[in-house]
Amino acid sequence: MEIEVLKEFKPKVVFSLEVEGFEIKIANSLEDLKLALELRHMVFLEEGLGRTHETGLDFDSFDQVADHLMIINLATGKAVGTYRLICSKFASHFYSQNEFVLDHFLQEEGVKLELGRACTHIDYRTGRTIDLLWQGLSRYITETGTRFLFGCSSMHTEDPAEAFSALKSLEARDGVSFEYQIHPTPDFQFPEAKTFHEKAIANPQILRSLPPLLRSYLHAGSKVHGYPAWDRDFECTDMFTILDLRVLNSKFAERYNPKWA
Template sequence: MHDTPPQLQQQHARPARHQLSVGLAAGPAEIEEAKRLRYRVFAGELGARLPTRTPGVDHDLYDPYCEHLIVRDERSAEVVGTYRILSPQAAKRVGGYYAENEFDLTRLQHLRPRLVEIGRSCVHPDYRSGATIALLWAGLARYMVEGGHDFLIGCASVSMADGGHAAATLYNRLGEHMSPLEYRVFPRCPLPLAALDGHLPDAQQPPVPPLIKGYLRAGAWICGAPAWDPDFNTADLPVLLPMSRLDARYARHFLGNRD
């Protein structure tokens, strides 16, 4: 990889049963571990259709250009959480951001030199705890600060197991978190909101997925209507976090005192 920011400091969490650390994958072997975890979660657990050259490994054309943030259980030596990160320089080399397959990002054109994309977030089913997610967030926050990046973009997925009604309802509930118009993006394959029941009764209202809840609490915006991803059978919400909006409590928790 080129244009790599300073290496993330290793950070540790010690819940009762696990000893976890977070950092950027150091080489091909660690990257493959992350991609095997992705395949297990996305294909094995969620039923996504993932074309792959190597059985059990999730891979696409963006992976060679990305850095891979991993959480490892130091006791079992297993990679249990991951994010992939595409820097502005790497996005330029690969020809764009993954999100551009799903959204028209024209209004964000002026942000490209400062825009980092995150994606392929997943956590091993035995480690879906606050500790694992907090370490991933801490790793991302340090990556952004140490690399001098100002904006973070990603697609937050919502299951369409019910045909999309829950996703449409969730989108309608998040109106207060919409970005200013100048940051709006537009889905290439829109979720057909007009054909869905986007106002399910309270008893059927879906909870806000933890990942989306975390983004919004940190200060992120939803910057457009959801796109439908047929391969993953999800509704994807475009999320944009200007680091200038990072909630002060998040900054203290994940970055500590950096004076």
Template sequence: MTTAPARSGPVPAQSSRLSSNRRPEPRQPSYQLAFARTPEDVEAAQRLRHQVFADEMGAVLDSPLPGLDADPFDEFCDHLLVREQPSGEVVGTYRLLRPEQARRAGRTYSDTEFDLARLGGLRDGMVEVGRSCIAAAHRGNGAVINLMWGGIARYMTATGNAWLAGCCSVPLSDGGTTAAGVWDAVSAKHLAPPQYRVAPLRPWSAEGVVRAGRTPIPALLRGYLRLGAWVCGEPAYDPDFDVADLYVLLSLERTDPRYLRHFLAAAADLPISAIIGGTSGAPVGASTGVPVGAPAIPAIPAQATAPAAGPGTATAA
């Protein structure tokens, strides 16, 4: 029995054509997590916020700077940024107001919408978060929100603060149908104990609003609730954003340790001391919310293959 000799030489033209017709694998985006260190960094966050809140959602922003979402609280906050690489474009942001900075500011953002008197005993250990948003093109893979929540987890543990709080927004563009359904769901299962209830200064009422069957809870709020957060009472109406704002309160002691470990691992190398100051009373840079003269903070690379276990890609006031 004979066998044909193995073919040698150049690959046949047909095979070459088939190979050349293969579609290249799409490039997986990569991201870097860092805190804002300069006024330009803060401005990049404000520009993204304007794009999402004003251009995309139609919010009416009372900002002195065109094209930027800027308010008086920015000066006192630490701004968490996610940059797409290699462009360096800011595609995700959160701002954080720690207790000592809230005292310098005289109040928190949430104080402009709610009576927080019952939470007075928590304020010295409470970080307010807000103004979270992700650029539309980067909301699908979960990597950006995972990085930001990892940064927040590192920030909370490094600063020794046990409470996280802030406003979570539900759009009213559908006449309140979604907000009413969300309120029905959270008020049935996720209300805070009476001692942690707050009162809206400008209430939004779901009374009389037609429901539309089962309403999905927005991704960001759903994420907070999954971590063990409470909703602290009825929503407030924010006319500038045309949203119903729910005040959300999260105790790290109530958070499932598995979630906490996941988020801490996502930002394990993020240096915090340069942001919060190595010693008490470190001066804070004007318009940046970071200590004067602090060393530069290296960014953290992350691939878009990070698990999508974060709260989602919705926005919060």
């Protein structure tokens, strides 16, 4: 995808909120979008993989059809957090479909919002930044009438034994569902996945090492659906998560949007 295509970018939903020295906003210009893509490049390519792209940006074809939630430090003007949001009101295909078969889920009634490419600047990886991102999500959900939040949540491992131990541990806590028959696409399947699942042993210690964002999804009431996917390009394991806002954790609802409670 050529960077020139991004010049055609237009937001689908627009808002801006100021909260204690930060601006929570949807990217509303090419300049805003580049700030988000620069942060993603820094986190996913430079930090995560030790790679760079000549543009200094992390982007793909889905960025054109997405909205981009941003957290801006008003003192520096820099983006310190971002989320890519793809809403079923404005798009018919999602990034997650590269990795998972979602046919049955996408037929379910209700507006669906894919959350992806979430990242924060290394100096702002705190609960506070995640809190700001959730405040932005709350506003976007209200604006679009979203019922389902979904997407890939990454674990920093390519070890199937570790991935399926995490899955088994979540199953023991009623955190896994096989509703909608979701499963990885052939290119993203772990070899012998069924065997690894059968032999996996629950290990609560693994759950403590899950990425903060995935933990926040689970705390909110999300479930992991189906087997994990192996993302060889980004050298990680992806869990597919769905949060039905009709069964959102009541404390979470009260904190971010009392209308959800």
